[in-house]
Amino acid sequence: MNQEELKVVEPAIAETNSPTQAIAVSIQKVNKWYGNLHVLRDVDLDVAAGERVVVCGPSGSGKSTLIRCINNLEEHQQGTIVVDGIQVDHNIAHLDAVRREVGMVFQSFNLFPHLTVLENCTLAPMLVRGVARADAEAQARAYLERVRIPDQANKFPGQLSGGQQQRVAIARALCMKPKIMLFDEPTSALDPEMVKEVLDTMVSLARDGMTMICVTHEMGFAREVADRVVFMDHGQIVESGSPQAVFGQPKTDRLKLFLGQVLRQH
Amino acid sequence: MAASVEHIVNPTLIEARERPELIGGGFFAWTRENLFYSRLSSLTTLVLLAAMAKAGLSLFQWAFLDAVWSVPAGPQGPITDSCRALGTGACWAVIREKYRFILFGTYPFEQQWRPAIVVALFVGLFVVSAMKRFWRLELAAVWVIALLLIGLLMWGGVFGLTFVSQPNWGGLALTLIIATIGVAIAFPLSVFVALGRRSDLPFIKWLCVAYVEIIRGVPLITLLFMASVMFPLLMPEGVNLDKLVRAQIAIILFFAAYLAEVVRGGLQALPKGQYEAAYVLGLSYWQTSRRIVLPQALRTVIPPLVNNFIGFFKDTSLVLIIGLYDLLHSAQVAVAEPAWQGFGVETYIFAGLIYFVFCFAMSRYSQWLEFGLNMHRHR
Ligand SMILES: Nc1ncnc2c1ncn2[C@@H]1O[C@H](COP(=O)(O)OP(=O)(O)O)[C@@H](O)[C@H]1O
Ligand SMILES: [Mg+2]
Numbered sequence: 070m071n072q073e074e075l076k077v078v079e080p081a082i083a084e085t086n087s088p089t090q091a092i093a094v095s096i097q098k099v100n101k102w103y104g105n106l107h108v109l110r111d112v113d114l115d116v117a118a119g120e121r122v123v124v125c126g127p128s129g130s131g132k133s134t135l136i137r138c139i140n141n142l143e144e145h146q147q148g149t150i151v152v153d154g155i156q157v158d159h160n161i162a163h164l165d166a167v168r169r170e171v172g173m174v175f176q177s178f179n180l181f182p183h184l185t186v187l188e189n190c191t192l193a194p195m196l197v198r199g200v201a202r203a204d205a206e207a208q209a210r211a212y213l214e215r216v217r218i219p220d221q222a223n224k225f226p227g228q229l230s231g232g233q234q235q236r237v238a239i240a241r242a243l244c245m246k247p248k249i250m251l252f253d254e255p256t257s258a259l260d261p262e263m264v265k266e267v268l269d270t271m272v273s274l275a276r277d278g279m280t281m282i283c284v285t286h287e288m289g290f291a292r293e294v295a296d297r298v299v300f301m302d303h304g305q306i307v308e309s310g311s312p313q314a315v316f317g318q319p320k321t322d323r324l325k326l327f328l329g330q331v332l333r334q335h
Numbered sequence: 336m337a338a339s340v341e342h343i344v345n346p347t348l349i350e351a352r353e354r355p356e357l358i359g360g361g362f363f364a365w366t367r368e369n370l371f372y373s374r375l376s377s378l379t380t381l382v383l384l385a386a387m388a389k390a391g392l393s394l395f396q397w398a399f400l401d402a403v404w405s406v407p408a409g410p411q412g413p414i415t416d417s418c419r420a421l422g423t424g425a426c427w428a429v430i431r432e433k434y435r436f437i438l439f440g441t442y443p444f445e446q447q448w449r450p451a452i453v454v455a456l457f458v459g460l461f462v463v464s465a466m467k468r469f470w471r472l473e474l475a476a477v478w479v480i481a482l483l484l485i486g487l488l489m490w491g492g493v494f495g496l497t498f499v500s501q502p503n504w505g506g507l508a509l510t511l512i513i514a515t516i517g518v519a520i521a522f523p524l525s526v527f528v529a530l531g532r533r534s535d536l537p538f539i540k541w542l543c544v545a546y547v548e549i550i551r552g553v554p555l556i557t558l559l560f561m562a563s564v565m566f567p568l569l570m571p572e573g574v575n576l577d578k579l580v581r582a583q584i585a586i587i588l589f590f591a592a593y594l595a596e597v598v599r600g601g602l603q604a605l606p607k608g609q610y611e612a613a614y615v616l617g618l619s620y621w622q623t624s625r626r627i628v629l630p631q632a633l634r635t636v637i638p639p640l641v642n643n644f645i646g647f648f649k650d651t652s653l654v655l656i657i658g659l660y661d662l663l664h665s666a667q668v669a670v671a672e673p674a675w676q677g678f679g680v681e682t683y684i685f686a687g688l689i690y691f692v693f694c695f696a697m698s699r700y701s702q703w704l705e706f707g708l709n710m711h712r713h714r
Contacts, residue, residue, distance in 0.1 A: 192626060
């Protein structure tokens, strides 16, 4: 109890003292079940502002569920999640605030197929943040430039390649000016030749200091940008540490087994 | 070892290149392949062609060559003996005599320019609404104004127009009123019902489920009877809703229940990821519904929607059961007077052609729309 209260208060204090040390996401003793299936077991994870965390683990280990709990796409049943000082609970105002802080990129892109690339990027800023159309479009074009697809703005998502679509999805999320970005296996649905263009975009985002939590098995990416790698199995965080430590000196059999499988695939 | 592997090209590709005449075909090739590919098929084709030609010729003779186009007027009304002579074909004179009754019912004869304008207004409204470039919010205002204007023209009683009470409305004008107002109100209602059926709020959800299932479990005729007979019993003393309004309410409720199921099908076809993307971008429930969910869901259900519209347009003819003089009922009553008795076929053909024109236009339009709206799916 005491500990929980401390954690909730902590971000606010930290923020006033030194912004770089602020905690962006605080996950404390989170448990979640689907029926009888215990998918998250006492998960603790604090992510500092500006930190890049890569989450890896075997399929079905609860990685997606964990990051989807952060923006309440899934509801957790026990424990606390605090995003930038805002508690993720049943309070609608809190949830709305959290959704504005957190951007998300999905494995299957989830672009709006009936809207052009530009409209995909301007819709939410105009509707949610009340940005004027001209400003929203200027900003969208700037982000599309950043993900290196400025000349596709008036096409429909269906006319783009998978890699281009995923970069539009990243631009769309960035247009909401989130403080934290979640990535759920952003390259898993892509043909191999398109993986790099998406990873390059993510690397450049990381270089700019975005707080990122990425579920991915791209070890090269993890080595290049991650401050921390978290290995999950059966709903638990099994190991975490620097990429060199986690990939180089795995301590548990489960991680060794997993690394063996991933390396064999790549 | 590797050298012994034969290097081949898919044989179907070679064949296709060498026999181009099979791909192009042309009328002659198509006919030979589909109609005369064997002795039996040739025989069947010839017999059927002969039967069709014979039926077509008789119909042509009945409808045109032997038809009577007008009859002389007598002191007690038209003299229809020429139509009744042996061997005559269609008696189109009945249409010439009665078309205004079929189109406008018992609306006062010298005032029939009013329902005529109403029909023109409806057609104009349909044409404007059909054009994508007018799909803006202002279109809703145009509809409201047009419907008010239509009510004004039909009822009158102001601006020097004589008042015409509802029981005198009829014909095509009445059919268009019932069908258009029915769909115009039922369609938006159905969208809310379909959304409500998927709501997280149990009360709203069960209300919508109960509504759809009850209405769909009852024939339209029953609803119309209930509206015309039972509804007045349920109303407090002195309150008396117009018969047309009661029928209109029954029809709206009926249409909306069916349309709601169509719309729900479109909602179900939408991938979950679309909702999730809208949610994480911060869109509210209504923003998501209006900007993301409905535009996609309604597009996918255009063909069944129009199918339903076409069915509804014809279903409105059931209002004759409760004594409203719609297009079909007028066509039937037009031949009630002794002079014209026995010429129902002609008036039914006339009414049928009118139904066909509207339904066929809807059908063609939906095909065109379906192609145009799904352009973003074509690479
Ligand atoms: N909506 C759901 N209903 C029931 N079980 C689910 C649901 N989503 C995920 N699961 C189960 O929860 C476990 C964790 O899933 P997930 O978080 O997607 O794993 P990962 O992303 O690590 O592959 C899996 O066993 C999966 O089958
Ligand atoms: Mg997953």
